[in-house]
Amino acid sequence: MPRIAQTATMIGMTIRNPRSIIIISLYACLNIFIITAALRQKADEDLSSKTPGALAPEFTQIEDLNYFHLKESVPQMSLAAIKMRSQGQELAEFTEPKGVYNYQQKNQTMRYEALEGVYRKAKELLVLEGKVKVVSDEAEYLAARVKYYFKKDLILGYGGVTFTGVDLNSKQNIKKKK
Numbered sequence: 001m002p003r004i005a006q007t008a009t010m011i012g013m014t015i016r017n018p019r020s021i022i023i024i025s026l027y028a029c030l031n032i033f034i035i036t037a038a039l040r041q042k043a044d045e046d047l048s049s050k051t052p053g054a055l056a057p058e059f060t061q062i063e064d065l066n067y068f069h070l071k072e073s074v075p076q077m078s079l080a081a082i083k084m085r086s087q088g089q090e091l092a093e094f095t096e097p098k099g100v101y102n103y104q105q106k107n108q109t110m111r112y113e114a115l116e117g118v119y120r121k122a123k124e125l126l127v128l129e130g131k132v133k134v135v136s137d138e139a140e141y142l143a144a145r146v147k148y149y150f151k152k153d154l155i156l157g158y159g160g161v162t163f164t165g166v167d168l169n170s171k172q173n174i175k176k177k178k
Contacts, residue, residue: 059085065094076102081117092119097128103153108137114146124150132157139165 061083068078079099086092094117101110115130126148128134134141134148134155144159157163161178 059087061085074102075100090121093117094119110134110136112146112148126150136165139163 062085063083065079065081065084067080069076077099079094079097081094081097083095084092096113096115097117098113099111101112103109112126112128112132112134114128114132117129118127119125120127128146128148130144132141132143132146134146140163141155141157142160142162143157145157147156147158148154149156157178162175163178164173164175166172167174
């Protein structure tokens with residue numbers, strides 16, 4: 001066989017049919033598209049699960065609740081209730097809540113009980129209603145309704161409020177009704 005014909009045959013063997021090259025490249029592009037879409041989908045799911053304030057779609061109901069929370073191996077909070085309804089971690093409603101809250105910064109505790117209670121995480125607010133009794137190391141509060149703001153460490157009482165405790169200015173024991 002002449003040398004030119006032999007070279008042409010070798011070139012023909014190494015180059016594929018143009019139709020198969022197109023099919024292979026389309027298959028490769030399709031695979032790249034699928035992999036890229038899958039990676040983006042995973043990233044979107046991760047972002048949506050970390051969105052603050054996301055509520056669970058339905059209420060969860062628990063009866064005979066006994067809950068406690070430890071922070072750095074120190075009891076921070078305990079709660080007992082006949083019934084609790086919660087929606088995610090954002091909202092919780094209690095029937096006959098009784099609990100203890102420990103202020104780690106002040107090394108003090110607060111005990112509370114009521115007929116009904118609602119906790120809202122977004123506002124860090126606990127609302128207690130119906131024969132509310134709140135007892136801290138410094139005072140005792142009785143009221144028809146009490147709002148407790150965790151961040152501000154502020155208690156607001158409404159309806160027949162009775163305060164028994166130490167007046168911070170005079171350091172005397174007092175009892176006030178409003």
